[in-house]
Amino acid sequence: MKLSIEKKPADRAGRQQLLLTRNYGSYTDESGKRIKKRKRQSLDLFIYATPKDKAQRDYNKKTLELAERIQAQAIVDLANNKYHFEDEAKQQQSFIDYMQQIIEEKRKTDGKSNVSIWESVLIHLQRFSDGHQLSFANFDTTLLQDFRIYLTTTAVTKSGKKLSSNTASTYFNKVRAALNQAFHEGIIRRNPVNEVKTIKPEQNKRQYLLEDELRAAYQADCRYDVLKRAFLFGCTTGLRWSDIHKLKWQDVFISDGVNRITFNHKKNRKLQYLDLPKDAIKLMGEPEAPETRVFKGLKYSTYTNVAILQWMLRAGITKHITFHCARHTFAVRLLTNGADIYTVSKLLGHSELKTTQIYADIIESKRKEAMESLPSLWL
Numbered sequence: 155m156k157l158s159i160e161k162k163p164a165d166r167a168g169r170q171q172l173l174l175t176r177n178y179g180s181y182t183d184e185s186g187k188r189i190k191k192r193k194r195q196s197l198d199l200f201i202y203a204t205p206k207d208k209a210q211r212d213y214n215k216k217t218l219e220l221a222e223r224i225q226a227q228a229i230v231d232l233a234n235n236k237y238h239f240e241d242e243a244k245q246q247q248s249f250i251d252y253m254q255q256i257i258e259e260k261r262k263t264d265g266k267s268n269v270s271i272w273e274s275v276l277i278h279l280q281r282f283s284d285g286h287q288l289s290f291a292n293f294d295t296t297l298l299q300d301f302r303i304y305l306t307t308t309a310v311t312k313s314g315k316k317l318s319s320n321t322a323s324t325y326f327n328k329v330r331a332a333l334n335q336a337f338h339e340g341i342i343r344r345n346p347v348n349e350v351k352t353i354k355p356e357q358n359k360r361q362y363l364l365e366d367e368l369r370a371a372y373q374a375d376c377r378y379d380v381l382k383r384a385f386l387f388g389c390t391t392g393l394r395w396s397d398i399h400k401l402k403w404q405d406v407f408i409s410d411g412v413n414r415i416t417f418n419h420k421k422n423r424k425l426q427y428l429d430l431p432k433d434a435i436k437l438m439g440e441p442e443a444p445e446t447r448v449f450k451g452l453k454y455s456t457y458t459n460v461a462i463l464q465w466m467l468r469a470g471i472t473k474h475i476t477f478h479c480a481r482h483t484f485a486v487r488l489l490t491n492g493a494d495i496y497t498v499s500k501l502l503g504h505s506e507l508k509t510t511q512i513y514a515d516i517i518e519s520k521r522k523e524a525m526e527s528l529p530s531l532w533l
Contacts, residue, residue, distance in 0.1 A: 157228050159221050160194065164203035172199040172221050174228060179345075191338050197221055244341045245291040250279055252290075252341075253332055265396055275328045278309050290336060295346040298333070302326055302350060323355035360512065361473050362482040363389065374469035377461045383437045384449045385462065388480030389487070390434040392502050393417070395477050399452055404444035406430075426503065485513040 162171040173194045199221055201214040257272045279288065282304045288297075305322040317325070330347045337345040363371060368389060376382035384398050393401075397417045405415050413430040430438075438448050459476045466475050473479075481502070488498045499510035 157225055159197075159218075159225055161201070168203050169200040170203050172197045172201065172217070174221075174225060189338070197224060246289050247341065249288045249290055249293050249332075249336075250276065250283065252336065253279060253329075256332055256335070271324060272328055275325045278305065278325060279329070281309070290342050293333070293342075293346065294344075295349045298329070298346040298350045301329065302353060306353060318356075319353065320355040323353040326353045360482045361475055361479045362486045363471070363473075363475065363479070365487070367469070367471050367473075368483065368487075370469040370471065371466065374465060376465035376468075378451075380449050380451045381458065381461055382465065383439070384452050385477060385480050387434055387437045387449070388477070389483045390431055390437070391428060392481050392484035392488075393428070394481060395454065398449060399447075399454070401448045402444065403441050403446055403448055406438075406441070406448070428501070482513070485510070489513060 156177040158175050158177065160173040160175040162173065164170050174197055176193045176195075177190075179191060199217050201217050202210045205211040205214055253272070253276050257269065257276065260269045260272055279301070282301055305317060305326055306319070309317045309322065309325075311317065311321075330352070333342070333345060333347050336342050337347075368386075371382075372386060387393070388395075388398055391398075401415065401417065405417060407414055407416075413435055415428050415430060417426055417428070442450075454477075462475055462477060466473065485498055485502060488501070489495070495510055498513070502510060504510050
């Protein structure tokens with residue numbers, strides 16, 4: 155931890171308040187964003203931002219000297235652990251209980267799929283600890299490394315199969331996120347996350363429909379018409395299943411002659427606006443009561459993706475298409491038709507551009523077109 159003197163912006167009187175700032179480094183949250191961790195304490199001191207005379211300059215000099223003495227004493231106090239920055243009671247807290255608390259909070263805000271992943275991580279932590287106390291005090295770099303090895307070599311699914319590298323990576327990142335949160339809350343002083351490598355996931359091939367396949371799917375019959383319309387709606391808007399499923403007519407409105415929908419972003423919970431193309435409007439059907447769902451009767455079950463596969467086969471498509479592939483299709487369609495990667499990222503609601511970059515990497519026709527566009531040097 156670093157201690158520094160920080161000056162607040164000048165107020166109307168031209169005075170700057172002085173703060174003693176404790177910098178605890180930074181951590182990475184679940185979305186990959188780097189968050190700086192710091193605490194500020196007012197010193198009840200101020201200086202003049204722009205001293206007008208010798209008296210104010212002398213005042214600034216003496217005040218800054220006093221602030222530096224306070225900073226020096228705070229550094230000594232820290233070295234002597236005078237204020238017990240590392241709370242022993244918190245250190246003895248069970249990490250497994252802490253994970254359970256996180257899960258309870260996730261149930262209030264997150265979807266079932268994400269909560270289910272956290273619950274699976276907890277199960278593996280319990281298996282890994284084998285009934286032994288797993289407190290923050292003993293959750294050091296070695297223990298985190300051992301858990302990493304457990305996930306990649308020993309952990310198995312309910313059916314007894316070894317975890318895939320992607321699943322192991324996801325589980326490990328949840329534990330890392332929990333430790334980062336504990337560090338941010340001041341429960342642990344040293345974060346083992348910074349000293350143990352992540353589990354690198356494999357990049358799965360993303361399935362999507364080409365334009366001619368999309369037209370064929372539109373012409374083919376699907377067992378559930380609402381499922382067909384919802385899937386194709388996803389192909390034209392990029393919305394997730396959860397957003398399409400809960401979309402109501404009250405979320406649809408016209409602004410400047412353009413049909414728009416509003417929805418809450420799945421990760422950041424912020425209200426989003428999306429302009430609807432004509433194809434999407436047609437798939438929605440005739441408007442109904444405001445509280446009515448646009449895709450009324452749309453349900454998710456184990457048969458949903460089976461019905462989609464049967465529908466694709468009728469359209470002559472043998473790819474393994476799931477509902478989420480509609481979102482992939484939307485991204486690839488935009489990039490193929492000239493949309494820039496930044497715009498696509500915003501439309502998909504990605505927090506990082508590198509997430510969207512995966513779609514750009516699979517557009518083979520654009521790569522070929524780019525290479526063939528180079529002029530000859532010798533002919």
